[in-house]
Amino acid sequence: MLEIENKDRFGKVIADALAKIELTVTDAQNKKRWINAIAKAVVEIEQNGVFMTWQEEDHSLLIWSQKSNNIYTANGVCGCRAFEQGSPCFHRAAARLIRIYMEPETVAAPVKEVNEIPNLKNTKEPVRVEKYGSVRLPVYN
Numbered sequence: 001m002l003e004i005e006n007k008d009r010f011g012k013v014i015a016d017a018l019a020k021i022e023l024t025v026t027d028a029q030n031k032k033r034w035i036n037a038i039a040k041a042v043v044e045i046e047q048n049g050v051f052m053t054w055q056e057e058d059h060s061l062l063i064w065s066q067k068s069n070n071i072y073t074a075n076g077v078c079g080c081r082a083f084e085q086g087s088p089c090f091h092r093a094a095a096r097l098i099r100i101y102m103e104p105e106t107v108a109a110p111v112k113e114v115n116e117i118p119n120l121k122n123t124k125e126p127v128r129v130e131k132y133g134s135v136r137l138p139v140y141n
């Protein structure tokens with residue numbers, strides 16, 4: 001079971017991942033596929049995180065697909081059809097997002113506003129503010 005507790009932090013991870021695709025993927029078609037994979041990964045993590053498990057030992061993400069009833073693991077490689085065909089898949093995108101989200105050393109990175117990602121927009125007031133190093137982050141219920 002995977003739960004994103006710090007949505008601001010996760011939002012920054014997503015924004016960085018999208019920026020990196022923009023900078024590093026030159027093929028327009030491939031770029032579009034990766035952006036779609038990231039977008040799907042975000043939705044899946046938010047809606048079906050209960051069917052995902054982050055494995056700290058090998059930095060892989062286990063994803064149980066209710067649609068196919070298969071379990072996929074992704075940490076750069078994946079066992080799904082899209083990966084076999086050399087296409088970006090949301091499993092790999094999700095594994096990368098979660099890996100970066102889990103990395104402790106990036107906790108102190110400055111958090112910028114991520115209001116452009118509608119699914120992650122917080123409409124509630126934070127219950128408290130926690131301090132991570134020099135950065136203060138709002139905590140939501």
Ligand SMILES: [Zn+2]
Nearest residue numbers: 078080089091
């Ligand atoms: Zn996959």
